[in-house]
Amino acid sequence: MKTVRLTLRYDAETIHPMHRFVADSDAFDSYRMIHGNLVGDDDNTFIFYVVGDPDAYAAAMERTEEVGEYDLTRTGDRSFTVYVRDVPEAVDERLLESLTKGSLVVLPPIEYRSDWTIRFSVVGESEDLRRALAGIPEGIEATVDRVGEYDGTDAAVGALTDRQREALRVGRELGYFDVPRTASVEDVAAALDCAPGTAAEHLRKAEATVMDVLEL
Template structure:
């Protein structure tokens, strides 16, 4: 099976209103879809999101949108929460999900919703089905293929990381933090990220724990 890492860029007509709200707000740091059930035409889609940010701000916007049939928000920390959503799909959503789940295709969560109106995720499946999905993208959605390879399960570990955790690991690798012996320390990583050493150390610990948890050892 092949795996493709995609970035989809939505325009003003195709972006979901909650994605647009989070993208244009400074109250959020991470917005990821971690589980989903595509119900099909004429029914709700059911999704679970993990969010880092202001739960009150998010819930106020969620209560006002006409694209959500029902929801339940659960706070898991000072600035972390999960949201169970029954989403009312627009036509573009239905066509997009039908294309990405056709035939042999499987979308690998999490899906990372980003502030530049893009969504990043991986899809696994047979080459012909992957080509058909890319060729059949609805108008208003720009597609970029970031990586193509054979599926080996590695995407589960990478995809479980937040954008900040991936950035921290990338910087640490580039500086030599993981070399033996180490060519750089936490202070060097923090300087490159423009944050406190304690913050860099916390990002590294959480990223390493997330990767280990996602690996099937």
């Protein structure tokens, strides 16, 4: 099986109102779909994990016609999950149909980013992947970031929290994982704008999470 890492860029006509709201607001740090299920012809069911202002998010949900019923659960001071039944637009239906045909499986999490893009991976047979890319609706620009053989490592990435992933990314960019090491925990902490002890904890928990998921 092949795996393809995709970035989809939406225009003003195709972006979902909630994605646009979060992207254009300064009140949110992270927005990810962690589970999703196509339940029928009328609506879809998703669970999102969000870091930001839950009250602002709930108010926007109430104003959005595409959102059916939802349930918001706070998981921290600025983090929450949202179970939502969403009424898809035609472009969303075509996109979902394109990405779920045949052998294809979309791997969570799906990252909703402030530049009106989403990033995620899809696993499947080569022909189905080519067909899916050809079927991306007009108004959505698809970029293939990476192609390879599926080896299960996406599961490790999906198990990390946003902050753990950021700590690993920053550590890699600075050289914390180089041999010999060219950056310290203090360097990572400065880039993350947190205390060295906090940065060390993020790195330690991230490394433990990845090791637990990988089958060695």
